[in-house]
Amino acid sequence: DIQMTQSPSSVSASVGDRVTITCRASQGISSWLAWYQQKPGKAPKVLIYGASSLQSGVPSRFSGSGSGTDFTLTISSLQPEDFATYYCQQANSFPPAFGGGTKVEIK
Amino acid sequence: QVQLQESGPGLVKPSQTLSLTCTVFGGSIGSGDYWWSWVRQHPGKGLEWIGYIYYSGSTYYNPSLQSRVTISVDTSKNHFSLNLNSVTAADTAIYYCARNRGVLVVAAAPVGGYFDYWGQGALVTVSS
Numbered sequence A: 001d002i003q004m005t006q007s008p009s010s011v012s013a014s015v016g017d018r019v020t021i022t023c024r025a026s027q028g029i030s031s032w033l034a035w036y037q038q039k040p041g042k043a044p045k046v047l048i049y050g051a052s053s054l055q056s057g058v059p060s061r062f063s064g065s066g067s068g069t070d071f072t073l074t075i076s077s078l079q080p081e082d083f084a085t086y087y088c089q090q091a092n093s094f095p096p097a098f099g100g101g102t103k104v105e106i107k
Numbered sequence B: 001q002v003q004l005q006e007s008g009p010g011l012v013k014p015s016q017t018l019s020l021t022c023t024v025f026g027g028s029i030g031s032g033d034y035w036w037s038w039v040r041q042h043p044g045k046g047l048e049w050i051g052y053i054y055y056s057g058s059t060y061y062n063p064s065l066q067s068r069v070t071i072s073v074d075t076s077k078n079h080f081s082l083n084l085n086s087v088t089a090a091d092t093a094i095y096y097c098a099r100n101r102g103v104l105v106v107a108a109a110p111v112g113g114y115f116d117y118w119g120q121g122a123l124v125t126v127s128s
Helices: none
Strands: A004-005 A010-013 A018-024 A033-038 A045-049 A060-068 A070-075 A084-088 A104-106 B003-007 B018-025 B034-042 B047-054 B059-061 B071-072 B081-084 B091-103 B104-108 B110-113 B114-118 B122-124
Touching: A004 A084, A010 A018, A018 A033, A018 A084, A018 A104, A033 A060, A033 B114, A045 A060, A045 B114, A070 A084, B003 B091, B003 B114, B018 B034, B018 B091, B018 B122, B034 B114, B047 B071, B047 B081, B047 B091, B059 B071, B110 B114
Parallel strands: A010 A104
Antiparallel strands: A004 A018, A018 A070, A033 A045, A033 A084, A060 A070, A084 A104, B003 B018, B018 B081, B034 B047, B034 B091, B047 B059, B071 B081, B091 B114, B091 B122, B104 B110
16 A cells, blocks of 8 residues: 655644645655645545646645645645645545645744 | 535444445445545554455455454435444544445455545444
């Protein structure tokens, strides 16, 4: 099975900051990667699919990049509603698997 | 707007079977355009994919749970269901149903796909 490792596990940032989260796959997954945002008590919400395609309705301050084993999610200017936990998910091979999550906290 | 809604008991005794149903609103499971998944989240932890089903009844399960999991579909009721047997306290979690977009079956193995709609989640506690 492919293992997904996210870093950091948590990050403290201020409104307006640029935030970058990294996801590494244990083997190459091409561009079969999605990013999700989860707020406390809520279901995850997809932000990015295909490593860099923005899901409809998601603000353009979110962007994704990478291919192969290394991927990043960037929030260009952190907004108050962006404080949440973010997960990556690989879809290249069975079974689909999620990273351990990155919590974005208020500094 | 597609909505998914989980339903079922919130408390299950050890060794018994956990059963949940996910009803889909605003879209038809029978359209064949998507796969339909169960995902769980242990309290304060990350996400674990359990398995998915196609409208035809084809299923794939996470190997870590395969021996205890059954997912079924009823297109006439537009819902799909999860059964997890022989539960222990380690199965206490929030169980989500979700729609998978973009799954392809290549050489009898599913690839691709991301979860674009989710239910609100159902907390299931395993306790006597």
